[in-house]
Amino acid sequence: MTAHPATYRRDLLEHYSDPSQQRDSAKLGMWIFLLTEILFFGGLFCAYAIYRAWNPDIFYNAHKSLDLHLGALNTVVLICSSVTMALAIRSIQLDRVKAGIGFLFATLSLAAVFLVVKFFEYSHKFHLGQLPGKFYTYAGIKGTNPHLFFSVYFSMTGLHALHVIAGMTAISWMIYRASRKHFSAQYYTPVELTGMYWHLVDMVWIFLFPLLYLVG
Amino acid sequence: MELTIPVHNYLREPKGIKSWLLTTDHKRVAILYLISVLVSFLAGGIFALLIRLELIGPGADLMTADTYNKLFTLHGAVMIFLFLIPATPAVLGNFVLPLMIGAKDVAFPRLNLASWYIYFFGSIFAVVSIYLGGVDTGWTFYTPYSTQSTTSVIPMTLGIFILGFSSIFTGLNFIVTVHKLRAPGMTWFRMPLMVWALYATAVIQVLATPVLAITLLLLILERLFDIGIFDPLMGGDPILFQHFFWFYSHPAVYIMILPGMGIISELISVFSHRKIFGYKFIAFSSLAIAFLGFLVWGHHMFVSGQSEFASMIFSLLTFLVAIPSGVKIFNWLATMYKGSITFETPMLYALSFLLLFALGGLTGIFLGALATDVHLHDTYFVVAHFHYVMVGGAVMALLGGIHYWWPKMFGRMYNMFWSSVAAVIIFIGFNVTFFPQFLLGMRGMPRRYFMYQPQFQSLHDISSLGAFLMGIGFVIVAIVLFSSFFKGRIAGANPWGAATLEWTNTTSPPGTHNFETTPEVTHGPYDFDKVTNQST
Amino acid sequence: MLSPYSMLSPYGRQGCYGADMSANSKKGTHILPLRLYLGIGIALLILTAATVTISQIPLGPYNLVVAMCIATIKALLVAFFFMHLWFDNKFYLVIFGTAIAFLGIFVILTMFDTMRRGDIYQEVAQPIQPEAVIYEKAAPDTTRDHDTTRALPSEHE
Numbered sequence: 068m069t070a071h072p073a074t075y076r077r078d079l080l081e082h083y084s085d086p087s088q089q090r091d092s093a094k095l096g097m098w099i100f101l102l103t104e105i106l107f108f109g110g111l112f113c114a115y116a117i118y119r120a121w122n123p124d125i126f127y128n129a130h131k132s133l134d135l136h137l138g139a140l141n142t143v144v145l146i147c148s149s150v151t152m153a154l155a156i157r158s159i160q161l162d163r164v165k166a167g168i169g170f171l172f173a174t175l176s177l178a179a180v181f182l183v184v185k186f187f188e189y190s191h192k193f194h195l196g197q198l199p200g201k202f203y204t205y206a207g208i209k210g211t212n213p214h215l216f217f218s219v220y221f222s223m224t225g226l227h228a229l230h231v232i233a234g235m236t237a238i239s240w241m242i243y244r245a246s247r248k249h250f251s252a253q254y255y256t257p258v259e260l261t262g263m264y265w266h267l268v269d270m271v272w273i274f275l276f277p278l279l280y281l282v283g
Numbered sequence: 284m285e286l287t288i289p290v291h292n293y294l295r296e297p298k299g300i301k302s303w304l305l306t307t308d309h310k311r312v313a314i315l316y317l318i319s320v321l322v323s324f325l326a327g328g329i330f331a332l333l334i335r336l337e338l339i340g341p342g343a344d345l346m347t348a349d350t351y352n353k354l355f356t357l358h359g360a361v362m363i364f365l366f367l368i369p370a371t372p373a374v375l376g377n378f379v380l381p382l383m384i385g386a387k388d389v390a391f392p393r394l395n396l397a398s399w400y401i402y403f404f405g406s407i408f409a410v411v412s413i414y415l416g417g418v419d420t421g422w423t424f425y426t427p428y429s430t431q432s433t434t435s436v437i438p439m440t441l442g443i444f445i446l447g448f449s450s451i452f453t454g455l456n457f458i459v460t461v462h463k464l465r466a467p468g469m470t471w472f473r474m475p476l477m478v479w480a481l482y483a484t485a486v487i488q489v490l491a492t493p494v495l496a497i498t499l500l501l502l503i504l505e506r507l508f509d510i511g512i513f514d515p516l517m518g519g520d521p522i523l524f525q526h527f528f529w530f531y532s533h534p535a536v537y538i539m540i541l542p543g544m545g546i547i548s549e550l551i552s553v554f555s556h557r558k559i560f561g562y563k564f565i566a567f568s569s570l571a572i573a574f575l576g577f578l579v580w581g582h583h584m585f586v587s588g589q590s591e592f593a594s595m596i597f598s599l600l601t602f603l604v605a606i607p608s609g610v611k612i613f614n615w616l617a618t619m620y621k622g623s624i625t626f627e628t629p630m631l632y633a634l635s636f637l638l639l640f641a642l643g644g645l646t647g648i649f650l651g652a653l654a655t656d657v658h659l660h661d662t663y664f665v666v667a668h669f670h671y672v673m674v675g676g677a678v679m680a681l682l683g684g685i686h687y688w689w690p691k692m693f694g695r696m697y698n699m700f701w702s703s704v705a706a707v708i709i710f711i712g713f714n715v716t717f718f719p720q721f722l723l724g725m726r727g728m729p730r731r732y733f734m735y736q737p738q739f740q741s742l743h744d745i746s747s748l749g750a751f752l753m754g755i756g757f758v759i760v761a762i763v764l765f766s767s768f769f770k771g772r773i774a775g776a777n778p779w780g781a782a783t784l785e786w787t788n789t790t791s792p793p794g795t796h797n798f799e800t801t802p803e804v805t806h807g808p809y810d811f812d813k814v815t816n817q818s819t
Numbered sequence: 820m821l822s823p824y825s826m827l828s829p830y831g832r833q834g835c836y837g838a839d840m841s842a843n844s845k846k847g848t849h850i851l852p853l854r855l856y857l858g859i860g861i862a863l864l865i866l867t868a869a870t871v872t873i874s875q876i877p878l879g880p881y882n883l884v885v886a887m888c889i890a891t892i893k894a895l896l897v898a899f900f901f902m903h904l905w906f907d908n909k910f911y912l913v914i915f916g917t918a919i920a921f922l923g924i925f926v927i928l929t930m931f932d933t934m935r936r937g938d939i940y941q942e943v944a945q946p947i948q949p950e951a952v953i954y955e956k957a958a959p960d961t962t963r964d965h966d967t968t969r970a971l972p973s974e975h976e
């Protein structure tokens with residue numbers, strides 16, 4: 068994406084009449100994209116609801132093999148990352164770009180912590196054979212078809228983790244651009260959009276955590 | 284006054300192939316889509332002709348059963364995902380939407396170009412799948428067969444997954460464009476009905492397509508890792524796949540038809556030289572179809588094992604969704620009443636649409652009734668129904684739209700006599716192909732069957748004859764339109780005397796930035812008396 | 820604060836293209852106080868602790884209800900304050916609500932099927948009638964693999 072300085076994205080794109088129209092359009096577009104993400108994840112939530120309704124006992128028994136403390140830790144980590152993300156945007160709104168970069172780094176680090184914790188959880192499951200579908204070999208859970216829970220668990224958390232990685236990529240790109248002085252109090256739309264995406268990732272986890280780790 | 288093609292138009296400048304491949308001009312993106320979509324239509328059409336060729340006799344004439352299964356799967360998948368879903372929005376929508384609302388471009392021009400590249404990239408996966416032997420599951424990919432079939436399901440589903448993003452981004456772009464980039468004076472109720480239709484389509488695209496994405500993703504995971512989510516032996520439910528699949532695919536049919544209905548609103552009004560009747564009713568009916576279309580998907584699953592309770596609810600909701608379509612048909616007819624109707628080619632397609640869509644839609648209601656559907660499900664009656672709405676409806680509307688906006692897109696008129704001949708041939712060919720299929724279905728001929736009992740042969744033969752006749756019609760259309768580049772007389776800005784901004788405020792073809800000065804809109808889109816007619 | 824109708828009005832606060840009367844491009848970019856963000860963050864952490872604690876108390880089916888209510892409150896806090904939904908153009912709220920609504924339609928209508936199977940009629944496989952038309956013809960050459968002209972053995976109960 069080449070661009071010469073005079074028409075860099077921070078300036079008004081040609082078909083818009085003023086910066087606020089451009090910014091509002093960008094935010095509207097991002098909200099619509101988040102709508103599609105909600106429906107994308109929604110399919111998995113639907114599958115979860117159906118299979119849990121059909122097999123309440125398996126879901127109860129199987130969920131006990133999830134480490135509640137790691138799950139809660141991950142929830143705390145993501146909530147903090149949402150706070151740092153919001154503060155990053157706020158800093159740039161106040162023209163404190165350096166502080167903004169710092170908060171973006173904090174968000175990135177917390178996201179990395181999330182993934183590390185997930186890695187430990189996953190390797191523990193691999194070790195025990197608590198895997199989806201035909202790979203399931205663990206014997207310690209009562210009930211028929213316990214692998215159903217793990218199919219749902221791995222699909223949902225796996226897809227979520229992919230979105231975390233995508234978010235981390237976007238945040239890294241924002242750090243790069245911020246360090247090149249592309250953002251200021253007058254123009255910070257890409258960071259705002261990245262923030263919106265990141266908050267959605269957090270919201271999905273807010274629902275995943277009780278549904279997977281806190282089955283009553 | 285001598286009409287000329289303007290020197291500065293979007294086709295001529297900027298120059299060079301790189302300027303086309305890196306364009307952010309919505310009109311150029313539309314042309315890129317036009318070429319790709321026509322290639323897909325050709326491929327899907329060839330598959331169709333091969334199918335009809337095989338079905339001429341009851342036995343195995345030309346191919347094995349496996350090949351036949353692959354052909355109808357590919358015909359469906361290519362025609363739906365590579366042709367019908369993108370065609371009207373991404374070709375005509377991209378071209379006319381910004382023009383109709385007085386904007387210089389869509390909200391996100393680079394995203395628009397990316398949509399096309401994503402379409403291209405997704406199509407490559409589909410081609411790879413065909414190269415690797417194709418898919419034989421049917422375009423619906425029902426489990427459990429699709430999780431077990433040894434054909435190249437994953438490349439095809441991956442291709443469709445990618446194509447879905449193209450659709451989502453186009454829809455996203457259109458929604459933001461309509462909300463944010465209307466010219467001064469262009470209130471919501473002064474927008475042409477084509478824009479309302481495209482807006483409603485875009486809403487469906489962004490809401491429904493993500494569910495297709497997760498459906499295909501789960502199918503791929505099931506094939507790769509046997510996660511068991513659709514496998515009854517592992518506690519899964521194959522009918523769940525159908526719910527997931529049809530939650531997208533039913534609204535998808537409204538993605539295919541709504542833009543076509545938008546085109547018909549334009550055509551009927553312009554060629555009856557009369558203001559559209561019931562503008563607000565038509566506008567809101569587009570939104571109603573978009574909404575209600577999400578509530579009816581279970582009518583594809585009446586005999587699948589779905590609970591009777593759900594089937595009853597879906598059947599009732601299906602009857603409701605016909606109402607807004609009926610509202611449109613009556614408003615179009617009322618528009619024509621006491622109008623000065625002229626029968627140029629676009630109007631011929633619009634009139635075909637009125638009849639064929641009415642038949643197709645009505646037969647959809649027959650299928651929506653539970654008891655009738657038990658007998659007609661998976662017969663040729665269903666095949667006839669959806670071809671009536673998709674070809675008799677959406678494709679006729681698309682052809683009408685292409686013939687209507689062709690002078691705007693390329694600056695030249697085409698040979699009206701031969702284009703009308705082609706329209707009549709296509710209309711006749713279409714009915715000869717698909718009307719017998721209603722009869723075949725009523726008499727019990729199942730769909731997707733490679734061989735059949737001899738008593739069905741005469742109707743199948745008639746149907747195949749019609750298919751080739753239709754093919755001839757399409758070839759004539761291609762020749763007529765292509766030769767307009769060389770022999771067509773110059774059209775001028777407003778050959779049809781329409782009142783919408785793309786005709787009244789731009790040249791044919793338009794300049795790169797659409798409008799020389801920002802239009803100030805002072806009248807509605809169908810106020811013909813306010814437009815000085817250009818002699819055609 | 821942006822007018823809630825500015826999503827429906829096409830050209831912001833200006834009259835037409837090129838007339839750049841927005842000397843106040845910062846207007847509408849509300850900057851929330853630090854305390855608000857930190858406060859919401861703490862609220863989220865408290866709610867997380869609450870939901871974990873309550874899940875340890877056996878409440879039967881209400882465990883799920885309570886957990887979902889708390890999760891919904893947390894999600895709304897993130898949406899309204901971190902994503903500025905409370906302060907921004909109300910149309911963004913419409914989009915967010917639409918997504919949730921259609922997700923709800925998907926789940927609810929699907930569960931009308933999955934939760935009510937076999938409710939109305941017993942699902943029993945019925946034998947195919949031996950008098951069905953397709954079994955009348957005896958044309959052995961036109962069939963491929965198996966002889967479909969043979970009637971199925973009747974399964975009278």
